[in-house]
Amino acid sequence: MPKLKTNRAASKRFRKTAKGFKRGQSQKRHILTKKTSKRKRQLRGPTQVAKQDLGRLDQLLPHA
Numbered sequence: 001m002p003k004l005k006t007n008r009a010a011s012k013r014f015r016k017t018a019k020g021f022k023r024g025q026s027q028k029r030h031i032l033t034k035k036t037s038k039r040k041r042q043l044r045g046p047t048q049v050a051k052q053d054l055g056r057l058d059q060l061l062p063h064a
Contacts, residue, residue, distance in 0.1 A: 007060040014049065014057060016064040021057050022046040 014021045027035075028043040049057060057064075 004062040006063055010057065010060040011064070014061065014064075015046075016061070017048075019048065020051070020054055021049040021061075021064075023049050 014023050024046055025043045028040065032040060
């Protein structure tokens with residue numbers, strides 16, 4: 001059986017945690033002037049990946 005390769009794009013976007021995976025938020029890189037302070041504040045920091053996507057991430061990141 002061949003070795004399982006890690007998807008390099010996914011390994012740069014997701015990090016394994018005890019509860020699953022964490023990911024960065026989208027919509028916070030540019031055009032920030034029209035977004036409210038509340039919206040920008042809520043986009044700070046990482047968030048958990050939805051449980052529906054965990055199976056797919058386990059395939060993309062077999063060694064994580």
